[in-house]
Amino acid sequence: MGYRPALSMRWVFVLVVATATACGGLLRAGPTIPPLISARYLSVHLVMGDTADAQEKARLPALRDSLAGALPAAWATATQGRGQLFLRNEGDIDVELAGTxxxxxxTQHTRGGKVTSRTITVHTIDGNRRLTIPDLMSTTLHELGHIWCCYGAGTSGGHWSDPQPTGFSLVGLMYPTIRCQASAGSEPVCPNVFSDRELTELRLGSP
Ligand SMILES: [Zn+2]
Structure with missing residues (x-):
C-alpha cells in the first residue's frame, strides 16, 4: 500500500476569473493619456461599488480596508520584492470592489488604438459564494497583472495557453483560472506570487 495523499480531507475549488476585456469601441468624452504604468512603482485607487445587496453592503467596508491594508505588501510579495504599490486618490488605475x-x-478603454483609461472591477460574489480576502487578493493581483500580461506567443486572451499544472501552487497568477486550496473551516489559500515568466511580462525580469 503506497502513500495516498489525504485528498478527502481537502477540496480544491476553482475561481473563474475573466480574461482581460478590451472595449475598443468605447469612446470617452475627452482623450486622456495615462502615464506609462510601471509595475515597479504602481499606484492604485481602490473604491467600493454602490450597488451591493444588504449583506455585501455590510461586508464591503471591512473588505476594502483589509484589501487596502494588505495590498502594498502583497504586491511586494507577488513581484518577488521588485515592485512597490501605493494607494492613492489619483492612482495609475482604479480598482472597484463591487459587492455584486x-x-x-x-477593462481597457481605447481611442485611436491607444489605451486611454483602465478600470479593474473585482466582484465580491462568485455564483453563490461570497469571496474571502485571499480570493479577492489573488483576483486583484491577477487583474493588475493584466495591465502588462500576457501577450504574444504562448498566450490567449491575456492568459497562458499551456495547460495549467494540476497541483496547487502559490506561484503563477496568470492562468485563465485562479485555483485556491481550502480546508473546511478555514480561509482558502490562493496563488500570490507571479512566476518568472510573468515577471518578465511585467518588465520585472531582473531585480
Ligand atoms: Zn484574467
Missing amino acids: NGTSAL
Missing part, C-alpha cells in the same frame, strides 16, 4: 456577483475583469 460577476466575473472580475480589467
Whole structure:
C-alpha cells in the first residue's frame, strides 16, 4: 500500500476569473493619456461599488480596508520584492470592489488604438459564494497583472495557453483560472506570487 495523499480531507475549488476585456469601441468624452504604468512603482485607487445587496453592503467596508491594508505588501510579495504599490486618490488605475456577483475583469478603454483609461472591477460574489480576502487578493493581483500580461506567443486572451499544472501552487497568477486550496473551516489559500515568466511580462525580469 503506497502513500495516498489525504485528498478527502481537502477540496480544491476553482475561481473563474475573466480574461482581460478590451472595449475598443468605447469612446470617452475627452482623450486622456495615462502615464506609462510601471509595475515597479504602481499606484492604485481602490473604491467600493454602490450597488451591493444588504449583506455585501455590510461586508464591503471591512473588505476594502483589509484589501487596502494588505495590498502594498502583497504586491511586494507577488513581484518577488521588485515592485512597490501605493494607494492613492489619483492612482495609475482604479480598482472597484463591487459587492455584486460577476466575473472580475480589467477593462481597457481605447481611442485611436491607444489605451486611454483602465478600470479593474473585482466582484465580491462568485455564483453563490461570497469571496474571502485571499480570493479577492489573488483576483486583484491577477487583474493588475493584466495591465502588462500576457501577450504574444504562448498566450490567449491575456492568459497562458499551456495547460495549467494540476497541483496547487502559490506561484503563477496568470492562468485563465485562479485555483485556491481550502480546508473546511478555514480561509482558502490562493496563488500570490507571479512566476518568472510573468515577471518578465511585467518588465520585472531582473531585480
Ligand atoms: Zn484574467
